[in-house]
Amino acid sequence: MSHRTAQLMWVVIALLLGVLVVAQFQTQHLTSKARVSASSADQSVILSSLVEANASLRTEVDTLRVQLSRFQGVGSSGRLEALVEELNRLKIVNGQVEVSGPGIEVRISGPLSALHAQDLVNELRNAGAEAVALNGERLVLWSAIAVDDEGWLMVDGVRVASPYVFEAIGDGETLDTALTRSGGLIAVLEHSYEGLQVEISYRGKLVLPVHRHPPEFHYISLGE
Amino acid sequence: MGARLSDRHRTFSWLLVALVFGLLLSLQINSPPAPAPSADGRDRAGATIRRLEEEQEALKARIGELRQELAVYQQETAATTELLEELSAELNHQKALAGLVAAEGPGVVVTLDDSQRQAIPSGQDPSAYIVHEYDLRDVVNLLWMAGAEGISVNEERVVGTTSIYCVGSTVMVNDTRLSPPYIVRTIGDPNKLEDLMRNPSYLAEVKEKARHNGLTFKFHRATDVRLPAYQGSIALQYAQPGQ
Numbered sequence: 001m002s003h004r005t006a007q008l009m010w011v012v013i014a015l016l017l018g019v020l021v022v023a024q025f026q027t028q029h030l031t032s033k034a035r036v037s038a039s040s041a042d043q044s045v046i047l048s049s050l051v052e053a054n055a056s057l058r059t060e061v062d063t064l065r066v067q068l069s070r071f072q073g074v075g076s077s078g079r080l081e082a083l084v085e086e087l088n089r090l091k092i093v094n095g096q097v098e099v100s101g102p103g104i105e106v107r108i109s110g111p112l113s114a115l116h117a118q119d120l121v122n123e124l125r126n127a128g129a130e131a132v133a134l135n136g137e138r139l140v141l142w143s144a145i146a147v148d149d150e151g152w153l154m155v156d157g158v159r160v161a162s163p164y165v166f167e168a169i170g171d172g173e174t175l176d177t178a179l180t181r182s183g184g185l186i187a188v189l190e191h192s193y194e195g196l197q198v199e200i201s202y203r204g205k206l207v208l209p210v211h212r213h214p215p216e217f218h219y220i221s222l223g224e
Numbered sequence: 225m226g227a228r229l230s231d232r233h234r235t236f237s238w239l240l241v242a243l244v245f246g247l248l249l250s251l252q253i254n255s256p257p258a259p260a261p262s263a264d265g266r267d268r269a270g271a272t273i274r275r276l277e278e279e280q281e282a283l284k285a286r287i288g289e290l291r292q293e294l295a296v297y298q299q300e301t302a303a304t305t306e307l308l309e310e311l312s313a314e315l316n317h318q319k320a321l322a323g324l325v326a327a328e329g330p331g332v333v334v335t336l337d338d339s340q341r342q343a344i345p346s347g348q349d350p351s352a353y354i355v356h357e358y359d360l361r362d363v364v365n366l367l368w369m370a371g372a373e374g375i376s377v378n379e380e381r382v383v384g385t386t387s388i389y390c391v392g393s394t395v396m397v398n399d400t401r402l403s404p405p406y407i408v409r410t411i412g413d414p415n416k417l418e419d420l421m422r423n424p425s426y427l428a429e430v431k432e433k434a435r436h437n438g439l440t441f442k443f444h445r446a447t448d449v450r451l452p453a454y455q456g457s458i459a460l461q462y463a464q465p466g467q
Contacts, residue, residue: 052399057457072297087311089460118358122388220329
């Protein structure tokens, strides 16, 4: 073997080594990076909820713009109308008026814990429910569901008993799917309580009552 | 003699090189296959999430501006007649109830955070060491029961349409991603709020996880709790007032 051939071989080996070191480093870099980011399944759920949320934010911007343009236009009747409309919208949200619209009724026969009842209301709201009632008690922002000393389910201090009837105004199909998807809340409930019966029915028109316990502000002072 | 030593030296070098080479080769083969395309996909999804969150941020700011601008007109209009004045007072009251107005007052601040323990004993459920969305729901529900007049979780005001849910280990409130620690601020009677928080009949699961798994769960009263205004949507598509 001549001296020159030997030198060449050394160069080739050094080169190969270098390539391998780099490849090794890159592999480790990629795998560690993949570990820290959220799973792609989670990411796609986050993505779709963001897309939906932004669409609804844009609707809100449009609604507010229309209201503004009414005020900016001439004539006081438009302004009065805009005020009343906004007032009605807020009264619905706050449960201060009777409210009607399409939606679903979820009838649950059997035991139900306060936590599961809260979960169900949360799931309905997450699926876009605009108004919810449980056994004729309208549920609003400040509603609390708890169990009293004797084990009764209480909605804002009022006892409710099985069958528990949740009424929710909103898009029936979206509400239904949110509850009944595989691994969804209804599946969890049926797994948690033996013999629990759940019936979901679509309603063309639900009428939900006024919330009976409007709060009074004693401690809050308002900013602008 | 000199030539033989140099030969032996060379052989040794060759061996060393071969060894390192072999070592690296095997490391390379044993490395889990790099998930190059899906990592790319994740990066792209991550970038889209960030872009959407920026857009969300901008839309919320715009809604805040529009609501303020609108409030000015509403006040001006109200000043013109008595009927409108009444209407406007009612409107302001409903806005405050709905959480559309920033607020301050005395109350209680609750902090929840994942356990900082490094090692989870074998056979234990790791999910018992983190704060779940249902823990937050339980706290919020209890605060309402204690007569809370307003609640926020981190920077999100809790309103009638608020849902608190999770995606994987990410908690979302008002469709906004939150990360721990979760600070639940509430305005109301500090005595009543604290009493119910302490009551052993409530928040049993959270308290249990705090006691045994090192989850952070603490609360203190505060004289000046500040709640941000809700800046999200309250669009109604299906609900109509009255029958």
